[in-house]
Amino acid sequence: MTVSLNVTRRSLVAGATTGAGLLLSGCDKLAQSPAFMGMLDTGEKLTYRVQRSISDRAALAPEFSASQMSPHFRTNGNTMPSSAEYAKHMTENFANWKLVVDGLVTNPLNLSLADLQSMPKRTQITSHNCVEGWTAIGKWTGVPLGMLLKRANLRPQAKYIVFHCADSFGAAPYYESIDLIDGFHPQTILAWGLNDAMLPVGNGAPLRLRVERQLGYKQAKYVMRVEAVDTLANIGHGKGGLWEDLINYEWYAGI
Amino acid sequence: MADTEGHDTAGLKGGDLVKRHRISTRLWHWLNAFTIFTMIGSGLMIFNAHPHLYWGNYGTNYWSVGTPFYEHPWLEITSHPVTDPVTHKVTVIGTLIIGSLHINTTGVLGVSRFESFPGWMTLPGSYSLAIARRWHLFFAWVLVLPWVAYLLVSLFNRHIQHDLAPTRAELTPKAIWQDIIDHAKLKFPKGAAALHHNFLQKLAYLSVLFALIPTMILSGLTLSPGMTAAWPWLLWLMGGRASARSVHFICMSLIVGFIVVHLALVIVVGPYNEIRSMITGKFRLPREKTPTLTPAQEPAE
Numbered sequence: 001m002t003v004s005l006n007v008t009r010r011s012l013v014a015g016a017t018t019g020a021g022l023l024l025s026g027c028d029k030l031a032q033s034p035a036f037m038g039m040l041d042t043g044e045k046l047t048y049r050v051q052r053s054i055s056d057r058a059a060l061a062p063e064f065s066a067s068q069m070s071p072h073f074r075t076n077g078n079t080m081p082s083s084a085e086y087a088k089h090m091t092e093n094f095a096n097w098k099l100v101v102d103g104l105v106t107n108p109l110n111l112s113l114a115d116l117q118s119m120p121k122r123t124q125i126t127s128h129n130c131v132e133g134w135t136a137i138g139k140w141t142g143v144p145l146g147m148l149l150k151r152a153n154l155r156p157q158a159k160y161i162v163f164h165c166a167d168s169f170g171a172a173p174y175y176e177s178i179d180l181i182d183g184f185h186p187q188t189i190l191a192w193g194l195n196d197a198m199l200p201v202g203n204g205a206p207l208r209l210r211v212e213r214q215l216g217y218k219q220a221k222y223v224m225r226v227e228a229v230d231t232l233a234n235i236g237h238g239k240g241g242l243w244e245d246l247i248n249y250e251w252y253a254g255i
Numbered sequence: 256m257a258d259t260e261g262h263d264t265a266g267l268k269g270g271d272l273v274k275r276h277r278i279s280t281r282l283w284h285w286l287n288a289f290t291i292f293t294m295i296g297s298g299l300m301i302f303n304a305h306p307h308l309y310w311g312n313y314g315t316n317y318w319s320v321g322t323p324f325y326e327h328p329w330l331e332i333t334s335h336p337v338t339d340p341v342t343h344k345v346t347v348i349g350t351l352i353i354g355s356l357h358i359n360t361t362g363v364l365g366v367s368r369f370e371s372f373p374g375w376m377t378l379p380g381s382y383s384l385a386i387a388r389r390w391h392l393f394f395a396w397v398l399v400l401p402w403v404a405y406l407l408v409s410l411f412n413r414h415i416q417h418d419l420a421p422t423r424a425e426l427t428p429k430a431i432w433q434d435i436i437d438h439a440k441l442k443f444p445k446g447a448a449a450l451h452h453n454f455l456q457k458l459a460y461l462s463v464l465f466a467l468i469p470t471m472i473l474s475g476l477t478l479s480p481g482m483t484a485a486w487p488w489l490l491w492l493m494g495g496r497a498s499a500r501s502v503h504f505i506c507m508s509l510i511v512g513f514i515v516v517h518l519a520l521v522i523v524v525g526p527y528n529e530i531r532s533m534i535t536g537k538f539r540l541p542r543e544k545t546p547t548l549t550p551a552q553e554p555a556e
Binding site for chain 1: 305316326377483495
C-alpha cells in the first residue's frame with residue numbers, strides 16, 4: 001500500500017509538472033498566432049466598455065488622507081530626459097519652458113510654468129498604481145486638464161488628447177493618450193507639485209499628467225505639448241502610447 | 256441507465272454504469288481546467304514584474320542605501336548573483352522570504368531578476384508583462400462569466416441544493432470526524448453511496464465556488480484603478496490595493512492546493528472511471544467488498 005502510494009505521488013508530481021509545462025509551452029505557440037492574439041485583445045475592449053458603462057463619467061478615484069501617504073514617493077522609468085533642450089530648461093529652472101496646447105483646437109495655447117501655477121489648482125492625494133504591481137500614495141497639485149481644453153476650445157472632430165514628452169526610450173519619444181471622458185475628468189490634472197513641493201525632476205518636472213483612473217504608465221512625465229487629435233493612427237506606431245507601441249501594453253489601462 | 260444527479264439511487268449497486276455529471280458541470284469543469292492554467296501561468300508572470308507582496312494601501316519596495324523607507328514586504332522572492340572567489344563562476348541564489356523565514360530556493364524560485372517564478376511555470380515562458388496581462392485579462396472574463404452562468408444554472412437545476420449543500424446528518428461532529436478518518440485512510444464509499452459527495456468533498460467544492468473564486472475576482476478588481484473609482488468599497492473590503500494583491504496571491508495558492516489534492520484523489524480513486532465520468536458523464540459504481548452489504552453495514556476496520 002505504501003509503495004504503490006509513493007509511486008502514485010511521484011508520478012502525480014512528475015505528470016502534473018510535465019503536463020503544466022507542455023500546456024504552457026503550447027500556449028506560447030498559440031500566442032505567436034496573430035489571430036489568437038487578436039482574440040486576447042478583445043479582452044481589453046470588453047473591459048474598457050464594461051468599466052466605462054458601470055462607472056459614472058465623473059466617478060472619482062479614491063482620495064486618501066495625509067496620514068495614509070507613502071513615506072517616500074519613488075521614481076520609476078526615466079528619471080532624467082537626455083535631450084540638450086531639457087537640460088537647458090532644467091538649468092534655467094524651467095523659466096523659459098512653455099507648454100503648448102494645440103491640434104484640433106480653435107485657440108492654441110502657449111503657457112509658462114508661472115501661467116499654469118497662477119491658474120485655479122486642484123490638490124489630490126491619490127494612489128499611483130503601477131502596472132508591475134506596486135502602489136505609492138502621493139499628493140499632487142496641478143491645473144485641471146479640462147480647464148485648459150476648454151480654454152483652447154476643442155474642435156468637434158477631437159476624440160483623443162495626446163501628451164508629448166521630453167523623455168525617450170532609445171530613439172522613441174515618450175507619449176501617451178487618453179479619451180475625452182478622462183480628459184475632462186475632474187481629477188485629471190497636469191501636476192506641477194508633488195507632496196507640497198515643486199515636482200522633482202525624477203517624477204516628471206516641470207509637468208506630468210495625473211489620470212487617476214488608469215495605471216502608472218499613462219501618467220506621462222515631462223509633458224511638453226498637449227495635442228487634440230481625431231485619431232491615434234498617425235502618432236508613433238499608432239497604438240496611442242510609447243509602451244503600447246513598443247511592447248504591446250493595453251491602451252486602456254483602467255485595469 | 257439511471258440518471259442519478261439529484262435523483263433516487265435506490266436499487267443501484269457496485270458495478271452499475273450510471274449517469275453522474277450533468278453537461279453543465281462537465282463543460283464548466285473542462286473550460287476551467289484550461290482557463291485556470293492560463294490564469295495561474297500568466298499571474299505568476301505578472302508577479303515576476305514585482306516579486307514583493309505587502310499589506311495595506313501602498314508598497315513599492317523602495318529601498319536604497321541611506322533611506323529609512325523600506326516598506327516591509329511580507330513575502331518576497333529574491334535572486335542574488337554570487338561569484339565564487341576561486342573559480343569566478345556566478346551562481347544565482349534564489350530565496351523565498353515569508354516574514355522572517357528565509358527558504359533557499361536556488362534553481363527553482365528566484366532563478367534570475369525577472370524569473371522569480373521560472374519560465375516553465377509562467378505564461379509566456381520568457382519575461383513579458385504585457386503578453387501575460389493580455390492572457391490574464393482575457394481569460395479573467397472566461398473565468399468569471401461562466402462561473403456566474405454555472406451558479407445560476409446550478410441553483411436553477413438544484414445541483415447546489417441537492418448535491419453540494421451538506422445534509423444535517425453530515426454536519427454532526429461525529430460524522431465530520433468519521434469523514435476525516437476515512438479520507439486519511441483513503442477509504443472511499445462503494446456502490447450507490449459513491450454517487451454522493453462526502454462532506455469534505457462538498458466543503459472543498461463549496462469553498463472554491465463561493466469563497467475562493469469570488470475573493471479572487473474581488474481582489475483582482477481591487478487592483479484596477481478604473482474599478483476602485485467605480486466601486487470604492489473594494490478598497491475598504493480588501494484593506495488597500497497592496498493587500499488586495501496579497502489576497503489575490505493567497506487565493507491562487509489555495510486554488511493550486513485544491514488542484515493538487517483534487518488530482519491526487521482522482522488518481523487514488525480511479526483515474527479512468529473519474530475522468531470518463533467528467534467527459535461522457537458515465538460513472539461505474541465501485542464494487543462493494545461484500546456484495547450483500549452496503550458500506551454503512553460493513554464492519555468497522
